[in-house]
Amino acid sequence: MAAPILQVSQLTKRFGNLVALNNVSLEIREGEIFSIIGPNGAGKTTLFFNIIGLQKPDAGRVLFRGTEITGKPPHRICALGITCTFQVPRAFASMTVEEAVRVGAYKRYRGRDMLRKGDEVLQICELEEYRHQRCSDMGLAPLRRVELARALATEPVLLLLDEAGAGLNSMELAGLMAILRRLNEEMHITLCIVEHVMQMVMGMAQRIVVLDYGEVIAEGTPQEISTNPRVIEAYLGKGAVC
Amino acid sequence: MPRTRKDMNRFLLMLLLGIVVLLPIAVRSNQYTLVLLTTILLYGVLATAWNIIGGLAGQLDLAAGAYLGLGAFTTGTLLIRWNVSPWLGMVLGGLVAVGFALLVGYPLFRFGVKEVWYALSSAALVEVLRVAFLIWNQVGGPVERYLPYHEWSLYHLRFATYLPFSYIMLGLLVLALLVNHWIRQSRLGYYLMALGENEEAAEVLGVNTQRCKLQALAIYAFLVGITGGIYACMYGFIHPNFFSGPMSIEVAILGIVGGMGITYGPVIAAILLVSVREFLRASLGGQLEGLYLVVYATVLILIALFRPQGLGPLLRQAYDRLLARVVKE
Numbered sequence: 146m147a148a149p150i151l152q153v154s155q156l157t158k159r160f161g162n163l164v165a166l167n168n169v170s171l172e173i174r175e176g177e178i179f180s181i182i183g184p185n186g187a188g189k190t191t192l193f194f195n196i197i198g199l200q201k202p203d204a205g206r207v208l209f210r211g212t213e214i215t216g217k218p219p220h221r222i223c224a225l226g227i228t229c230t231f232q233v234p235r236a237f238a239s240m241t242v243e244e245a246v247r248v249g250a251y252k253r254y255r256g257r258d259m260l261r262k263g264d265e266v267l268q269i270c271e272l273e274e275y276r277h278q279r280c281s282d283m284g285l286a287p288l289r290r291v292e293l294a295r296a297l298a299t300e301p302v303l304l305l306l307d308e309a310g311a312g313l314n315s316m317e318l319a320g321l322m323a324i325l326r327r328l329n330e331e332m333h334i335t336l337c338i339v340e341h342v343m344q345m346v347m348g349m350a351q352r353i354v355v356l357d358y359g360e361v362i363a364e365g366t367p368q369e370i371s372t373n374p375r376v377i378e379a380y381l382g383k384g385a386v387c
Numbered sequence: 388m389p390r391t392r393k394d395m396n397r398f399l400l401m402l403l404l405g406i407v408v409l410l411p412i413a414v415r416s417n418q419y420t421l422v423l424l425t426t427i428l429l430y431g432v433l434a435t436a437w438n439i440i441g442g443l444a445g446q447l448d449l450a451a452g453a454y455l456g457l458g459a460f461t462t463g464t465l466l467i468r469w470n471v472s473p474w475l476g477m478v479l480g481g482l483v484a485v486g487f488a489l490l491v492g493y494p495l496f497r498f499g500v501k502e503v504w505y506a507l508s509s510a511a512l513v514e515v516l517r518v519a520f521l522i523w524n525q526v527g528g529p530v531e532r533y534l535p536y537h538e539w540s541l542y543h544l545r546f547a548t549y550l551p552f553s554y555i556m557l558g559l560l561v562l563a564l565l566v567n568h569w570i571r572q573s574r575l576g577y578y579l580m581a582l583g584e585n586e587e588a589a590e591v592l593g594v595n596t597q598r599c600k601l602q603a604l605a606i607y608a609f610l611v612g613i614t615g616g617i618y619a620c621m622y623g624f625i626h627p628n629f630f631s632g633p634m635s636i637e638v639a640i641l642g643i644v645g646g647m648g649i650t651y652g653p654v655i656a657a658i659l660l661v662s663v664r665e666f667l668r669a670s671l672g673g674q675l676e677g678l679y680l681v682v683y684a685t686v687l688i689l690i691a692l693f694r695p696q697g698l699g700p701l702l703r704q705a706y707d708r709l710l711a712r713v714v715k716e
Contacts, residue, residue: 199587223593235588237581239648248581251574252593299593 147174150303150335156205158195165191167359178329178336180350184379187356189339190232193305197229198222223252229305230292238281242272242291245280249298262298270294270324286317303335310342318342322349355379395714411553421549425621427661428556429614434641434653435563436610439570441639442648444603445583447502450509451638453516454484454608456630458615463625464526466534466543473544477616484612485605492604496597510632517630531624544620552621559617560654563610567650579603580648644690646697655698
């Protein structure tokens with residue numbers, strides 16, 4: 146079994162009286178495609194934000210390859226090799242695709258190397274034709290790829306994708322999945338995908354964790370998860386298991 | 388006759404530069420026109436500097452008057468008390484402004500004060516300093532402090548005409564534009580534009596947003612501080628009213644109207660709007676107090692309604708269209 150790249154232990158996050166995450170523990174292993182699923186409001190995005198440093202957990206720890214990263218600012222976590230994409234694309238509207246990607250590429254490169262890194266991720270994400278287009282003028286599917294390209298340009302070893310497939314048609318989804326597989330297989334990037342699109346989760350993930358009301362209710366392979374009665378109950382309500 | 392687009396651009400730039408350089412000499416016999424010209428250049432410098440923090444980094448800063456006043460008081464006080472040349476004084480003034488900007492900016496950015504809250508905090512800063520300098524009798528106080536008079540002294544930066552000041556201000560404008568241009572092509576520029584659009588997204592991509600904003604603020608404060616030193620010498624006195632709220636707001640308005648983040652936008656806005664304002668003041672000022680402001684505000688509202696992206700892009704379109712007719716590629 147591969148070594149863990151990210152360990153989350155007993156993470157708790159409260160917003161006032163609402164417990165968004167309650168004692169969440171999970172482990173992502175080096176090189177795998179890991180998935181977090183759960184009904185709306187289960188705490189998936191909150192979990193991402195607490196890992197990446199955009200929010201600080203009230204309790205619990207996050208370890209990246211054995212070193213503690215709990216509560217560190219996102220730019221430091223990015224420097225270590227973890228970055229994410231957002232559920233609703235947060236485009237740099239006034240910048241061109243090329244420029245947006247360079248923001249990421251500047252993390253590890255300067256000058257000509259930085260430009261080369263930018264070109265490389267544009268090619269991987271099939272964005273070359275959009276290179277000079279402004280991010281504000283783009284459709285959802287290419288915009289999601291810009292988010293991905295930007296993140297990729299920082300050369301992450303662990304990439305968190307928050308509903309990267311949402312709102313895409315089946316052809317666009319297939320394209321995205323092909324790119325993600327390539328990242329995982331050829332560039333050895335560990336992926337953690339939060340997703341509602343089951344086609345994508347079941348088709349890609351090696352292990353799945355299910356969140357409901359801020360708690361982990363199941364963990365296992367896609368096969369195990371799809372037959373787990375607690376999961377079916379969380380999604381469809383009591384009495385759905387016959 | 389130039390053939391290609393690039394040649395044409397270069398040719399027109401040279402032509403423009405030539406006109407700007409010769410203009411003060413051409414109008415030198417008329418002090419009013421000279422003051423107007425220098426004022427336009429002054430606002431051009433301030434708005435171009437503002438472009439770094441406001442246009443690129445997207446922080447609605449309303450504290451230009453604070454840094455201008457600090458630069459003016461540092462330069463003025465050093466000259467009055469210790470006969471320090473304003474050439475040195477203005478650099479020190481710029482540094483004082485930077486020091487103050489960092490002192491205030493660090494906690495603001497550290498605790499995530501942004502958008503309207505940042506605007507309000509920075510606006511308050513100007514007023515706090517104005518009152519503080521009114522009370523601080525050793526340096527400020529309610530009475531103007533005059534700089535020593537000299538008919539023509541390069542050391543004291545004092546002249547009986549505005550002509551040299553228009554050239555110094557022109558030099559500063561070129562400096563401010565170059566700094567802008569340089570930042571836009573650097574890593575800092577990319578980072579500022581990114582965080583100006585979306586701070587969290589920039590952070591996740593490895594941008595230390597807090598530090599980048601502080602850097603932008605420091606560069607802006609330095610440029611405005613230097614300008615403050617010249618401002619004091621040009622008017623020949625220092626007074627706490629130099630910490631001016633309305634002026635700070637006007638600088639931001641020019642930056643916004645020019646087109647956020649566009650290098651030459653603020654200059655264009657300064658040329659057009661300051662001329663319009665001064666023309667209105669000259670022609671309407673005697674009839675009804677404040678009438679010129681009503682007309683001026685109407686012009687601003689019209690621009691906001693019909694050209695929300697600013698004057699910069701508008702002029703660029705017009706220029707491109709014109710060029711397409713003249714140049715065949």
